[in-house]
Amino acid sequence: MSTPTRHRGGEFRPGDRSDVPVRPSGGGRLFYYVTVRVTGLILAVLVLGHFAVTHITTDVAETGSDFIARRWGSALWLLWDWAMLTAAMLHGAAGVWIAIEDYTPDPEKRRRRQRLLVSASTLLFVLGLIVIVAAIF
Amino acid sequence: MTLAQALFVVALAGVLVAVVGFGFVMVSAAARSGGGSYLSTGLLRRLQRSPEERAEFNRWAFYAHRFTGFAVFAFLCLHIVDISLYTFAPGAFDEVHVLYGWTSMRIFECGLLFAILFHTFNGLRILAIDFADLGSRASRGLLTGAVVLTVLLGLGGSAVIMAPVFA
DSSP, X not given: OOOOOOOTTSOOOTTSSTTSOOOOOSHHHHHHHXXXXXXXXXXXXXXXXXHIIIIISSOGGGOSHHHHHHHTTSHXXXXXXXXXXXXXXXXXXXXXXXHHHHHOOSHHHHHXXXXXXHHHHHHHHHHHHHHHHHHHO | OOHHHHHHHHHHHHHHHHHHHXXXXXXXXXXXXXXXXXXXXXXXXXXXXXXXXXXXXXXXXXXXXXXXXXXXXXHHXXXXXXXXXXXXXXXXXXXXXXXXXXXXXXXXXXXXXXXXHHHHHHHHHHHHHXXXXXXXHHHHHHHHHHHHHHHHHHHHHHHHHHHHHHO
């Protein structure tokens, strides 16, 4: 464990401790910030709506394949679920990305874990996309 | 129990293990690089301080936000797979879907609801802090609001989810 070095002003700065990884700065950070907040705002509506429809207005036991077939007969719900899938995967993967960055000081390990995260999230996103596209036809 | 149902239960157990494991990583990292474990040491003493000196609630909100976010995302990964059965194996989809109506699964869904609600309201609080440039007093007030809303809507929603079990 490294001892934090103090700057003249007395405050801590990124990089003061060797065991806490420094986050890169630059344009990527702004893109990250905006993506997380925009998708988060969208998800606040879509996910609470989704949960309300599948658990509150309809009992969860009644939400089998008949329910899905009926719901996906409407373009609005297909659009809803596509938007929710896209926003949720972006938002979730972005969140776990930054958690990996915080908890993996070794840069080699960090890159490997983040690659794994991106691969797995992309795979699941494509799987969900196939299901939604298949429901259109 | 059919094979599809057994696989779903195993996968859900895997999700829960991942969530608990993530919580462990979070707590130990906080203890290592954040100055100590906040839950045990002098908690009651700190809570008796004046609100101005209780900024630690923001830190707790951060940990709760990260933890609930990971939990919801972990379940979402499983949820995409079980919904994909609808397209690729309709029979297996209906078998797995029956599990969602079980009492134990309903209890899990109540927990999921609480996680989603807190993550949503605290997330909106973060947006408000950033865009309205709120100070510490206002953000603390919003945190109280987020927790109250989570508890109220969570209890109400849980009552609806669990109602068929007691009917």
